[in-house]
Each structure stands twice: as structure tokens, then as C-alpha cells.
Amino acid sequence: MYRIAIETPEDAWEIEALYDLCFAPGRTALSSYRLRDGVDPVPDLCRTARAAEGGFLGGAxxxxxxLAGGAPTLLLGPVAVHPTAQGEGLGGALIRDTLAAAEAAGWARVLLVGDRPYYSRFGFDRLDGIEMPPPTNPDRVLGVELAADAWQGVSGPVTRFDGVHPVQD
Structure with a gap:
């Protein structure tokens, strides 16, 4: 049994170690990290999943x-599950929990770079017209609407957001 909670500053080193374990230390060279570098994550949406007994970090x-085509957007990721906890539905629980929280907070749209067969179960689909920094494969750029027609009319490059976190258009 795992307990999902908002990430705290004390969780940071364990989360980074989990990401290194799951994605390798070279993960920070990926194009999506250029969008994150020097930008704070959205704190109310960053979650951990810890074992009820012992506090083992099973996922984050x-x-x-x-900004996607100039529109405020959430970039999901990374999401990681410790290899010993994979296959238990923990990644899905983290995604469902945080998408519901993002919707409740007024965010309209979410994008990610990932595998469509996995993320489609959460409503994500390929985004045409949204350009992640190269060398991202366009077939892996996926999005989901948290508000009706949130991706309608949104196209163009995904760029860094500098400033106070936007919530909606």
C-alpha cells in the first residue's frame, strides 16, 4: 500500500535518485529538460508515492x-516508479491523482513526451501542430484537455515559462 502526498523539499534527493535509477543520469540532456532548467515545478502538483510501512519511495x-503556442500549459514529467514497485499501478495512480488536481486548480491542458499506448489510457493523444524542442519525435508529443476544447487553436513551439505560474488562459 502506498500513500500519495505532495512533494516536500526533504523528498528532493530521493526523487532525483529515483529519476536517475529509472532514466539514467543522462536524462537531463533531453530536450524537455531545457524547458525545465531554472524554472520551478508547480509545487501543488508534484507528488510522491511512499510505502505506508517504512516510507520507501515507490514513485514520483x-x-x-x-507555453505551448503561447498558451499556458502543464508539462508532465518525469513520472517514475521504482523497479521493485512497477506493475502495481502506481504510475497510473500518480497520473490520475495529479491530473484531477490540475483540473481542480484550473489548468486547461497538459502535454508530455511519451509512449502513446501507455498514456492514452489517461486521455492523452498525439498533438499535431505542437513543436517540442528538437530532437523530439513528434509522434511522442501527447496532450490531454482538462477543459473543453483546450487544445483547439493552440499550435506552435513549446517554450519556457518564466514568471509566476499561470493557471489558465
């Missing part, structure tokens, strides 16, 4: 503010 998820 973070969200970052970006």
Missing part, C-alpha cells in the same frame, strides 16, 4: 509550467 511525478 512532477509538472512544469510551459
Amino acid at each position: 511525478i512532477r509538472y512544469w509550467p510551459v
Whole structure:
């Protein structure tokens, strides 16, 4: 049994170690990290999943503010589950929990770079017209609407967001 909670500053080193374990230390060279570098994540949406007994960190998820075609957007990721906890539905629980929290907070849209077969179960689909920094494969740029027609009319490059976190258009 795992307990999902908002990430605290004390969680940071364990989360980074989990991300290194799951994605390798070279993960920070990915194009999506250029959008995150020097930008604070959205704190109310960053979660951990800890074992009820012993406090083992089984998973973590973070969200970052970006602009997609100039529109305030959440960038989901990374989401990671410790190899010993994979297959238990923990990643899905983190995603569902945080998408509901993002919607409740007034965010309209979320994007990520990932595998469509996995993320489609949460409503994500390929985004045409949204350009992640290269060398991102366009087939892996996925989005979900948290508000009706949130992606309608949104196209163009995904850029860093500098400033106070936007919530909605």
C-alpha cells in the first residue's frame, strides 16, 4: 500500500535518485529538460508515492509550467516508479491523482513526451501542430484537455515559462 502526498523539499534527493535509477543520469540532456532548467515545478502538483510501512519511495511525478503556442500549459514529467514497485499501478495512480488536481486548480491542458499506448489510457493523444524542442519525435508529443476544447487553436513551439505560474488562459 502506498500513500500519495505532495512533494516536500526533504523528498528532493530521493526523487532525483529515483529519476536517475529509472532514466539514467543522462536524462537531463533531453530536450524537455531545457524547458525545465531554472524554472520551478508547480509545487501543488508534484507528488510522491511512499510505502505506508517504512516510507520507501515507490514513485514520483512532477509538472512544469510551459507555453505551448503561447498558451499556458502543464508539462508532465518525469513520472517514475521504482523497479521493485512497477506493475502495481502506481504510475497510473500518480497520473490520475495529479491530473484531477490540475483540473481542480484550473489548468486547461497538459502535454508530455511519451509512449502513446501507455498514456492514452489517461486521455492523452498525439498533438499535431505542437513543436517540442528538437530532437523530439513528434509522434511522442501527447496532450490531454482538462477543459473543453483546450487544445483547439493552440499550435506552435513549446517554450519556457518564466514568471509566476499561470493557471489558465
